[in-house]
Amino acid sequence: MPRWGMIIDLDKCTACQACTVACLAENNVPFAGPEETSMGRAILWHEVIGGIEGEYPDLWATFIPRPCMHCDNPPCIKVCPVGATYRREDGLVMQDYDQCIGCRMCIVACPYEVRYFNWRNPQWPEPMDQYLNPDQGPPQPTGGRGGPDVRPRGVVEKCTFCVHRLEKAERKAQQEYREMSEQELTLLPACNQTCPASARYFGDLDNPKSTVSRLARGARAFRLLEDLGTEPKVIYLKEGR
């Protein structure tokens, strides 16, 4: 069983936000509009966070593309009262839209703030509502919806590592009696595929020969809020600052 993880090379990243946009389109993320966005209601499964750090004259800029970390020890799952968020065997942390009761306890528990609540019914301006991604997420254990399926109001959603694309590619490789190639895997999530700087990798962290596991063991590797013990599976690369 693989353990899917992502590498983001901050030394290559130009903070162009192409990943953020690709994610919005791929996963049918509803539009918030300027007013709701200014109130902090925008949904961004993937976001580039960062800013200026240090004190004058010793200043530097940090940009961190931030999907869900798909923690190996996820605090979000622990607190969910109904099992609407759960960890799959391959390490993906999933969200079941038909099971969630909207208590928002998981949002409070996630130290990376990657979870989003649907404050209202999803909306798209014309003609964007014509171009929704018809792909469907994998069926949930309760028979509910997950992945890019359009979410109803009142439930929580978050990055899935593009689970629907992953499963499609897995099925295809199986039918063709082959393993997925490194290249294929790295370009699997929509954010990775779009990245013009080729700063992102995706693959099996448990496979010692894979690019991701090799990079994860490198000297430049670090993870966000590592001291919290959440064991995130998104690993960043950075040389000094």
Add this chain to the structure above:
Amino acid sequence: MARVIAEQDMILLQPIMRTGLRFYLLVAALLAVITWGFSTYYRQLTEGLWVTGLNRPVVWGLYIINFVFFIGISYAGTLTSAVLRVTQAEWRRPITRVAEAITLFALLLGASQVIIDLGRPDRMIKLITHGRLQSPLLWDVGTLAMYMLGSLTYLYLPLIPDVAILRDHLGTQVPAWRRRLYQILSLGWQGNAEQRRRLEKGINIMAVFIIPVAVLAHAVVSWIFGMTLRPMWHSTILGPYFLLGAIFSGTATLVIAMTIMRQVLHLEAYITIKQYNYLGLLLLVMSLFWFYFTGAEYLTTFYGDLPDEMTVLLSKLVGEFSWPFWAMILCNFVVPVSILIWKRGRGVVGTFISGVAINIGMWLERFTIVVPTLTRPRLTFYGIGIYRPTLTEWGLFASSAAMFVLLLALFLKLFPAVSIWEVEEGREIVAAKQAVASIAASSEGPVR
């Protein structure tokens, strides 16, 4: 055998037999506020939680604050009925009834706050059908259900003899449906020795049962915060702090309710300066404890100087939350202590003012626990969150408070405000003691 009721206690039946215009006006006003609340809730149900001021990262707001607030108030009954009963404090007798009623109604409203807060209240049933035990939210569901059941029993048991009194005394002065109600609720109570023995036993068992349940319930409420990794929430003090806060605000609410009751229903003969003195002392002690707990927590955080914790702490001490923070210190510590420390201050007026101040202060305390932490995510790159509650949230707060008052008012309309038989029993005990004392005095020797 119909129970006889002392002539002097007839005043307790007055409000049940006669209803004045004032009562109808009160009910009408409360219903107006409640209707407004329901209309705003209907809008929230149909349009989603965006009608509130909640956002990311402040995903919890007034609803959760009010949840903690109402659950905190519920400690009133547990304290007077269970703790004071177990410790055999005689002065509790006239105020047990109202305290137990406060407990039940506050719990009902507290629990409804969580439902108001849910994004999908229509899926609430999943908490039972798919509940997962490791979630602190499920601990809440479990303990609160137990607490509610316990306090309902606790309200009902000591009510039985009084309902029997109503059944036997009111006759045709009340409408038929109420006669039937009393008939059913009195469970054929005749007041004979066997029934009394069983009642006492039941009450005693419940007293011992409900204290740990209440302690657990108040701690569990705190753990929906304490079990997360958020700065200034992830602390072991939160459980005891919430319990202490519950005793504090529960007692304060009891003082407010019994003062209003005393004025409106003319219960000066029952609720005397003695009750005020004792409750005032209790509030004084709790206020000092509260200050100590708060100080201990804040000093530890301050001295440790961890950056994540410090940003939250500073936002309370000197930042945008300094208003509620220092107002809280004023209401919970400065005002009550400077009034209640004097014997003269522990009268009706002084204790009442302290009670009001403490209730405001304890609401602010919950605010300064819930909101500042949420505005300061650990990943500082996110910036600072802002939370401005909307009219919907205030409306639901107002109507929840109105609902609480309404339930209490209706309850006092149907049942005696003071537990008649318990007061009676208190008098018997005093009489017996006096008799013993006079025998002892006349025989000039120890009585065996």
